[in-house]
Amino acid sequence: MASQDSFGAKSTLSVGDQNYEIFRLDAVTGEGLDVDSLPYSLKVLLENLLRTEDGADITADDIKALAGWDADAQPDKEIQFTPARVIMQDFTGVPCVVDLATMREAMAELGGDATKINPLAPAEMVIDHSVIADVFGSADAFERNVEIEYERNKERYQFLRWGQGAFDDFKVVPPGTGIVHQVNIEHLARTIFTREVDGELQAYPDTCVGTDSHTTMVNGIGVVGWGVGGIEAEAAMLGQPVSMLIPRVVGFKLSGDLPEGSTATDLVLTITEMLRKHGVVGKFVEFYGPGVSALPLANRATIGNMSPEFGSTIAVFPIDEETTKYLELTGRTPEQIALVEAYAKEQGLWHDPSAEPRFSERLELDLATVVPSLAGPKRPQDRVEVTKAGTEFDKALGDYTDDKSATATFSLDGQEVTIGHGAVTIAAITSCTNTSNPSVMIGAALLAKNAVDKGLARKPWVKTTLAPGSKVVSDYYEKSGLTPYLDKLGFNLVGYGCTTCIGNSGPLIPEVSQAVNDADLAVTSVLSGNRNFEGRINPDVKMNYLASPPLVVAYALAGSMTVDLFNDPLGRDTDGNDVFLKDIWPAPDEVERVIAEAVNSDMFGDSYSDVFAGDERWRSLETPEGNTFEWDAESTYVRKPPYFEGMPEEPEAVTDIDGARVLLKLGDSVTTDHISPAGAIKKDSPAGRYLQEHGVDQRDFNSYGSRRGNHEVMIRGTFANIRLRNQLAPGTEGGVTRDFTKGGEQTSVFEASENYVAAGTPLVVLAGKEYGSGSSRDWAAKGTALLGVKAVIAESYERIHRSNLIGMGVIPLQFPEGESAESLGLTGEESFSITGITELNDGTTPRTVKVKAGDVEFDAVVRIDTPGEANYYRNGGIMQFVLRNLLRG
Structure with missing residues (x-):
């Protein structure tokens, strides 16, 4: 589609010796149009529309609608957003590449050109989700875990190396480098992007979508980007714009400074609680005010990272001097830094602490009021002040056991130990949220040093792991001489990856696992991550708490959630005196001194100098070649999925x-x-x-995440979480349901689905509020569709999952306002019919459809929210829509 420039916005920006073509925001003028007072995030979207205007998908009216945005209105205007790039991690990225490989074959089978299936926007993948903390507490833990990772994942890695060669504009950061979001902010993100278009070097704001909901970490350096499902990411890679409604924007004003003893983690847990309570699902959150300038970039990244935990689409910070200082620290070129500053100032994207942009809603926080906090035992928004952690734990314990006094006594490392409910069995410094932040990482290491100097040790039942977000952390630990102290407490390096935060904690200490299960104890994990949902961290651990890295170390010393960290001793020193947390907590000026001495830009330059090349293990992998992938019929990791089997050139009527x-x-x-x-x-x-x-021994099962390229494994694991409670099969946990082709007998969800599919019976899922919250897991939608589910009826949805269901051809419906399955008297034993969906064939989207369930009838709201989503649904899914478009084009 030919580009247009209705506002004459095309211009030139000169920075040093380089000229860039830009699209000026101040060119958009007219009655009712006020670009200057738009929030930062909407200015970025406005530039996107100006640059991609084509008179069809993106029109002058779309640009006017955004420039004249009514902050108070409810979102109803759809726009098409074209991200500059796509970022992926390997769990979600492997199925993306599997789908692209399958699309190439489908394109050829329909008579098209297979090489048309190619990323049209730069796509970068960081392999970070596959390392498991099998080995811990030893000097060789990292090496051994990487070795095991390669043994488990050889097929997947060979497949990704094929993709790196077969597809243009697709790069892979090999294993053992760092966590995707940290690699993104430290190296991949540009803040201002450049690309040659029609012979001209354009400069424009860096924007991205990512296959992990914590893509929002990059919001900390002024990049507007958010998590999408793998299916949406594939479409973006193939040049399809992301269809979205112009959102409401919540302004979050910051003032003051963090007090001594409070960390970035405490701040982000406070903000998470505030924003969850306020309600920001589907909205943009933007930070502004004088407190922004006082907030280090790493703290901004920590807050941006937690955006999915409070439910917003993004949580962005504008560009300012702190942004350019961070770009300099992380080794970006002087030319790039000069461009970022010049472009941001020219386009009104540079932060003014005194400005009050127009926002839909406003919140305010004085940083001085933040206190040390945890979140748990099962949701990131359930903040608990550390001073009340013990009493709050005791209150929550009743949900997990009827016998609060249960204990287990067993032998461990030659000594007899006794543990009870609340015993900390995992203490993990892990995940992108905090391991990008030198203040909390150095803080944890200094606390470890102070503890070791006093003669303290971790409790023997605690599995302790350190999985930083990038190699730079190890570099500054080494330079500051702090590594030996972490090692002494058992916080040896286990890998550069997500580990515990995504369920890759590895097993508990065997004797501890046995004791916990024999006595049915509600034990805990404490981790510096962003997710603590039930059943996520470890199958033996019922209660999970998010905490700052220094508190993770403190709880490893305490050994129990029932310990009052502020009033109970953590242990005794070499002279037998009690040692309290205040005795070993590092002073802020000491933390800052170590950061100043130990962290420098050379470390980032060295770590990322040849980041795509990989180590000897990666380079020596045998790699298949060719434009299409030769599937191995014996593979249990990578299999050709069935999405395009028998697909006609034109979509059939819904x-x-x-x-x-x-x-x-x-x-x-x-x-x-x-x-x-x-x-x-x-x-x-x-x-x-x-x-x-298929001949795989249990020791080689690996994780579900690592087998995401095999739909046969994934469909069998959908709805199989050990903490899932299906009300259709009361008294059960896990993937259990009733099969009405067998008279309602209990069976696994997968086996029931097989019988329903064989009988030609469509399926529905009934759910309550906030259905599908959490990470942007495409397999939550893919698995649902492959099980034969045609509709979900819920009270409300989280944004990404609702969108992903449509992308897989499943219609998301909502109970009438104020109604639920319970209020309507639905048991789940009824037979359902849903009429009115066929209106979509006329090019319109019905507001409601008629649902008849046994004797109950109601009008369900159709949650296909944009015309673009309606097109995906009419085509049977987003991949089918894209494939047909490329075939025609």
Whole structure:
């Protein structure tokens, strides 16, 4: 489509000796149009529309609608946003590349050019989700874990190396480098992007979508980007704009400074609690005010990272001097830094602490009021002040046990130990949220040093792990001489990856695991991550708490959530005196001194100098070649999925749903962790049985995440989370349902689905509020679709999962306002018919459809929110829509 420039916005920006073509925001003028007072994030979207205006998908009216944005209105105007690039991690990225490889074959089968299936926007993948903390507490833990990772994942890595060679504009950061979001802010993100277009070097704001909801970490350096499902990311890679409604923007004003003893983690848990309470799902959050200038970039990144935990689409900070200082620290070129500053100032994107942009809603926080905090035992927004952690734990314990006094006594390392409920069995410094932040990482190491100097040790039942977000952390630990102290407490390096935060904690200490299960103890994990949902961290651990890295170390010393860190001793020193947390907590000026001495830009330059080349292990992998992938019929990791089998050139008419049965009836706050396969594969599960039938020993099962390229494994693990409670099968936990082709007998979700599919019976899922919250897991939608589910009816949805369901051809419906499955008297045993869906064939989207369930009838709201989503649904899914478009083009 030819580009247009209705506002004459095209101009030239000279920086040093280089000229850049830019699209000026101040060119958009007219009655009712006020670009200057727009929030930063909407200015970035406005530039995007100006630059991509084509008179069809993006028109002058779209540009006017954004420039004249009514802050108070409810979103109803759809725009097409074209991200500058796509970022992926390997768990979600492998199925993306599998799908692209499959699309190449489908394109050829339909008579098209297979090489048209190629990223049209730069796509970068960081392999960071595959390392598991199997080995810990030893000097060789990192090496051994990487070795095991390669043994487990050789097939996947060979496939990704094929993709790196077969597709243009697709780069892979090999294993053992760092966590995707940290590699993104430290190296991949440009803040201002440059690209040659029609012979001209254009400069424009860096924007991205990512296949991990914590893509929002990059919001900390002024990049507007958010998490999408793998299916949406594939479409963006193939040049499809992201369809979205112009959002409401929440202004969050910051003032003051953090007090001594409070960390970035405490701040982000406070903000998470505030924004969850306020309600920001589907909205942009933007930070402004004088407190922004006082906030180090690493703290901004920590806050941006947690955006999915409070539910907003983004949580962005404008560009300012702190941004350019960080770009300099992380080794960006002087030319790039000069461009960022010049462009931001020219376009009104440079932060003015005194400005009050127009916002839809406003909140305010004085940083001086932030106190040390945890979040738990099962949601990131459930903030607990550290001073009240013990009493709050005791209150929550009743949900997990009827016998609060249960204990277990056993032998460990030659000594007899006794643990009870609340014992800390995992203490993990892990995840992108905090391991990008030198203040909390140095703080943790100094606390470890002070503890070791006093003669303290971790409690023997605690599994302690250190998984930094990048190699730079190890560099500054080495330079500051702090590594030996962390090692002494058992916080040896286990890998550069997500580990514990995504369920890759590895097993507990065997004797501890046995004791916990024998006594049915509600034990805890404490981790510096961003997710603590039920069943996520470790199958033996029922209660999980998010905390800053220094508090992770403190709880490893305390050994129990029942210890009052502020009033109880953590242990005794070499003279037998009690040692309290205040005795070993490092002073802020000491933390700042070590950072100043130990962290420098050379470290970043060295770590990322040849980041795509990989180590000897990566370079020596045998790699297939060719434009299309040769599938191995014996592979249990990478298989050709069935999405395009028998797909006609033109879409068939959509139909109503008749005679459907309920596969699952679920409550509130069912997350994508509950739906999507994640973590360890159990031997007696449908997925475990499948692998054994294909000759895989249990020790080689690996995790669900690592097998995301095999739909046969993934479909068997969908809705199989050990903490999922299906109300259709009361009294059970896990992937259990009732099969009405067998008279309602209990069976696994997968086996029931097989019988329903064989009988030609469509399926529905009933759910409560906030259905699909959590990470942007494409397999939560893919697995749902492949199980034969045609519709989900929920009280409300989280944004990404609702969108992903449509992208897989599943219609998301909502109960009428104020109604639920319970209020309507639905048991899940009814037969369902849904009529009115066929209106979509006329090019319109019905507001409601008629649902008949047994004797109950109601009008369900259709949650297809944009015309673009309607097109995806009419085509049977987003991939089919893109493939047909490319075939025609």
